[in-house]
Amino acid sequence: MAIAEELLEKEVSTQTPETFITGSKALMECLLAESVDTIFGYPGGAIMPVYDALYDYMDRINHILVRHEQGASHAAEGYARSSGRVGVCMATSGPGATNLVTGIADAIIDCTPMVAITGQVASNLLGTDAFQETDVIGITAPVCKWNYQITRADEIPEIMAKAFYIAMAGKPGPVLIDITKDAQIGMMTKPFEYKKIDKLPGYHPRIKPKAEQVQKAAELINSAKKPYILVGHGVLISEAMEEFRALVEKADIPVASTLLGLSAISIEHPNYMGWLGMHGMYAPNVMTDQCDVLIAIGMRFDDRVTGDATLFAKQAKIVHIEVDPAEIDKIKKAEAPVVGDAKEALKMLLPLIEKRDFTAWKKEFRDLEPAEHAAVNERDFAGEGKIKMAEVVRMVSDKTKGEACVVVDVGQHQMISARYYDFKKPHSYIASGGLGTMGFAIPAAFGAKMGAPEREVVAFIGDGCFQMTIQELGTIAQSGVAVKMIILNNNFLGMVRQWQQLFFDRRYSFVELQNPDFITISKGFGIPGHTCDDRASLSESIDTLLNSEGSYVLEVIVEKEENVFPMVPAGRSVSEIRLK
Amino acid sequence: MKTYTICVFTENSIGLLNKITIIFTRRRLNIESLTVSETERKGVSRFTIVIKHEQREAVEKLVRQIRKVVEVLAVFGYLNDDIVYNEIALFKLPTPLDSKPLDMETINREHKAYIVYWDLDYVVLQKTGTEEEIFEFFKYVKPHGILEFVRSGRVAVSKTPKGLVEYLPDEVEWEYYL
Ligand SMILES: Cc1ncc(C[n+]2csc(CCOP(=O)(O)OP(=O)(O)O)c2C)c(N)n1
Numbered sequence: 001m002a003i004a005e006e007l008l009e010k011e012v013s014t015q016t017p018e019t020f021i022t023g024s025k026a027l028m029e030c031l032l033a034e035s036v037d038t039i040f041g042y043p044g045g046a047i048m049p050v051y052d053a054l055y056d057y058m059d060r061i062n063h064i065l066v067r068h069e070q071g072a073s074h075a076a077e078g079y080a081r082s083s084g085r086v087g088v089c090m091a092t093s094g095p096g097a098t099n100l101v102t103g104i105a106d107a108i109i110d111c112t113p114m115v116a117i118t119g120q121v122a123s124n125l126l127g128t129d130a131f132q133e134t135d136v137i138g139i140t141a142p143v144c145k146w147n148y149q150i151t152r153a154d155e156i157p158e159i160m161a162k163a164f165y166i167a168m169a170g171k172p173g174p175v176l177i178d179i180t181k182d183a184q185i186g187m188m189t190k191p192f193e194y195k196k197i198d199k200l201p202g203y204h205p206r207i208k209p210k211a212e213q214v215q216k217a218a219e220l221i222n223s224a225k226k227p228y229i230l231v232g233h234g235v236l237i238s239e240a241m242e243e244f245r246a247l248v249e250k251a252d253i254p255v256a257s258t259l260l261g262l263s264a265i266s267i268e269h270p271n272y273m274g275w276l277g278m279h280g281m282y283a284p285n286v287m288t289d290q291c292d293v294l295i296a297i298g299m300r301f302d303d304r305v306t307g308d309a310t311l312f313a314k315q316a317k318i319v320h321i322e323v324d325p326a327e328i329d330k331i332k333k334a335e336a337p338v339v340g341d342a343k344e345a346l347k348m349l350l351p352l353i354e355k356r357d358f359t360a361w362k363k364e365f366r367d368l369e370p371a372e373h374a375a376v377n378e379r380d381f382a383g384e385g386k387i388k389m390a391e392v393v394r395m396v397s398d399k400t401k402g403e404a405c406v407v408v409d410v411g412q413h414q415m416i417s418a419r420y421y422d423f424k425k426p427h428s429y430i431a432s433g434g435l436g437t438m439g440f441a442i443p444a445a446f447g448a449k450m451g452a453p454e455r456e457v458v459a460f461i462g463d464g465c466f467q468m469t470i471q472e473l474g475t476i477a478q479s480g481v482a483v484k485m486i487i488l489n490n491n492f493l494g495m496v497r498q499w500q501q502l503f504f505d506r507r508y509s510f511v512e513l514q515n516p517d518f519i520t521i522s523k524g525f526g527i528p529g530h531t532c533d534d535r536a537s538l539s540e541s542i543d544t545l546l547n548s549e550g551s552y553v554l555e556v557i558v559e560k561e562e563n564v565f566p567m568v569p570a571g572r573s574v575s576e577i578r579l580k
Numbered sequence: 581m582k583t584y585t586i587c588v589f590t591e592n593s594i595g596l597l598n599k600i601t602i603i604f605t606r607r608r609l610n611i612e613s614l615t616v617s618e619t620e621r622k623g624v625s626r627f628t629i630v631i632k633h634e635q636r637e638a639v640e641k642l643v644r645q646i647r648k649v650v651e652v653l654a655v656f657g658y659l660n661d662d663i664v665y666n667e668i669a670l671f672k673l674p675t676p677l678d679s680k681p682l683d684m685e686t687i688n689r690e691h692k693a694y695i696v697y698w699d700l701d702y703v704v705l706q707k708t709g710t711e712e713e714i715f716e717f718f719k720y721v722k723p724h725g726i727l728e729f730v731r732s733g734r735v736a737v738s739k740t741p742k743g744l745v746e747y748l749p750d751e752v753e754w755e756y757y758l
Contacts, residue, residue, distance in 0.1 A: 137595055142602050146650040149594075166650055202591060203650045326644035329637075 023153030024053035030160035044092025047119030049184035073103020078447025094132030109434030113172035145173030170205025209340030218352035228291035233260035234298015243346035256284035301331035375579035409441035409465035439468030529553030613733030665736035
């Protein structure tokens with residue numbers, strides 16, 4: 001600590017030129033320069049100088065005190081996903097930093113821009129097993145787009161500029177900046193100056209695609225007899241919704257979305273056929289076996305989309321529009337890869353695409369719908385026995401006119417929400433897709449509301465998931481913003497139970513929950529709520545939730561052993577899709 | 581199995597070795613050898629990584645993953661025919677008083693190996709060459725008994741007329757040593 005104390009003394013001495021500031025203050029100035037208005041964080045020993053500096057910036061930077069650092073990283077994700085801006089979270093060294101890791105890992109796989117700031121022990125103590133010293137750089141290297149340890153105050157402006165650039169550029173992702181305590185306390189030895197950057201020697205993603213690649217893609221699309229578009233998260237990330245719609249309409253191609261691509265195009269669009277994947281819809285899945293040209297935009301052929309990738313769309317030629325070159329040919333070989341930002345690529349592609357009419361081909365998709373409706377929807381809405389998750393989601397969808405920002409956790413309720421909510425506005429389905437992180441929804445819904453205060457945020461959460469980050473109810477209550485939470489309580493870890501029923505001979509191994517009284521707990525945190533157990537009062541219950549001025553928790557007791565269909569069994573071909 | 585030599589040009593920063601090796605370990609790829617040194621451009625390091633793989637495609641995918649590391653400036657993957665390469669090995673052999681003398685003529689002429697150090701009861705021979713040549717020499721000296729044997733990773737330059745660093749991004753003014 002000697003160095004730190006010495007530096008502290010320096011700070012109070014009069015020798016320092018007025019223009020020089022401490023590392024912590026420099027960090028605050030960097031955040032302002034990047035227009036950061038919200039930070040989700042939790043203090044502790046190694047980050048205290050930063051919190052002390054924050055005290056003077058409270059009027060300009062809204063710091064949200066979470067209840068667990070995992071909540072901070074998920075809230076930062078929710079904020080980023082609803083606002084399209086970098087989410088910022090902050091924690092102390094050691095356990096604070098390790099608690100952030102789940103959210104960071106979630107952010108890298110779902111391409112969510114995030115800057116995570118962690119405190120670290122003073123640089124002279126690094127490697128000595130000092131109190132709360134953890135090798136965060138080592139721990140987070142595999143799950144960060146970039147990470148860096150700052151040991152001198154002078155480094156702060158340049159490194160923070162890099163951090164914000166890398167988090168957003170190309171394919172967004174999380175960046176972790178670890179700042180030793182002496183760098184926080186220490187004075188800069190030069191005047192603070194912040195220069196935003198827009199490229200780096202080792203990182204300069206291609207935004208505008210090569211004209212030849214676009215040309216080749218256009219030729220393939222124009223030659224197609226049965227073209228089919230899969231739209232992914234990338235279109236939402238690059239805000240290419242208008243360009244995308246223009247292409248779809250001009251070429252008249254049927255579209256399906258991936259789970260995270262939901263809401264990239266309105267559900268009401270006549271070319272929209274639904275979403276595909278393990279629990280996706282019937283026609284979007286099986287038609288991957290029928291198309292001759294598959295146009296994948298801003299998606300990465302995740303195994304939850306393809307099932308057995310070797311069999312997936314094997315008859316089709318593939319056009320793959322993607323900003324990350326490492327995704328090209330990673331899972332599916334592309335005849336016409338287009339490396340670049342979706343918005344730029346679509347802008348260039350549009351004038352080269354011929355106007356077509358695929359009425360008959362689109363009808364082939366629609367013709368498959370009655371079978372799915374008969375097998376799945378009719379059961380879900382039969383109105384018998386206990387309330388079904390589907391009824392709740394559909395009713396909320398109708399009452400919010402399909403315009404809410406829906407945040408979901410992981411499990412059956414996640415799939416049912418995707419299936420029955422009628423998304424009409426973009427950025428409206430916020431889910432942990434790639435990592436499937438239970439506990440995502442409460443903090444992410446809160447973050448989403450902070451990132452888009454004008455939107456109504458409704459979260460669908462399983463009873464298992466709710467208990468993973470339940471403590472963030474405290475954060476929500478303290479903040480005063482309105483998050484509408486619906487617990488779809490089936491008293492089981494439903495999705496796991498479904499697999500045990502279907503693939504493990506109904507051997508229910510540790511999936512039944514003895515749940516707490518969720519409403520008493522919510523009230524204890526200061527959030528009102530009530531339980532709905534019968535169909536007759538469901539509509540009124542949802543009204544109460546939606547009309548409440550502040551946050552609200554509605555627990556709906558749903559059918560215990562309901563299964564989600566359609567389902568493509570893991571690792572199988574989409575043609576093996578089951579409707580029951 | 582084919583041998584691939586992957587040349588990675590990077591900024592010289594702490595922790596980079598870890599960021600690169602985890603890309604291999606995550607895919608369960610065994611690194612046969614690895615050499616890192618600074619290049620003719622100041623601040624640019626060069627990793628030479630040798631792996632064996634059955635599928636060229638997998639190696640291409642790997643190269644693209646390495647490119648994603650922010651501090652990585654450029655990555656090139658080569659087959660043996662595309663490069664000039666060598667390794668260096670040191671052999672410590674015992675030379676007790678009663679032992680059969682080493683045939684230095686054969687060692688020098690045929691194996692192009694040299695004595696780089698000697699003491700009362702041992703010598704250190706240095707042999708430069710390909711993995712196979714070093715292995716040949718290993719077999720040759722084995723009957724003498726080997727006290728210690730160590731072999732470096734591969735170093736390689738490409739058989740292209742231009743220096744590889746010419747292909748690095750030119751946004752930055754790299755300072756040349758030369
Ligand atoms: C952190 C974490 N642990 C375990 C899992 C595995 N898992 C996936 S879904 C699920 C069950 C979720 O149960 P619940 O919240 O009750 O939702 P339901 O499926 O019943 O809708 C589990 C345990 C996971 N995805 N994330």
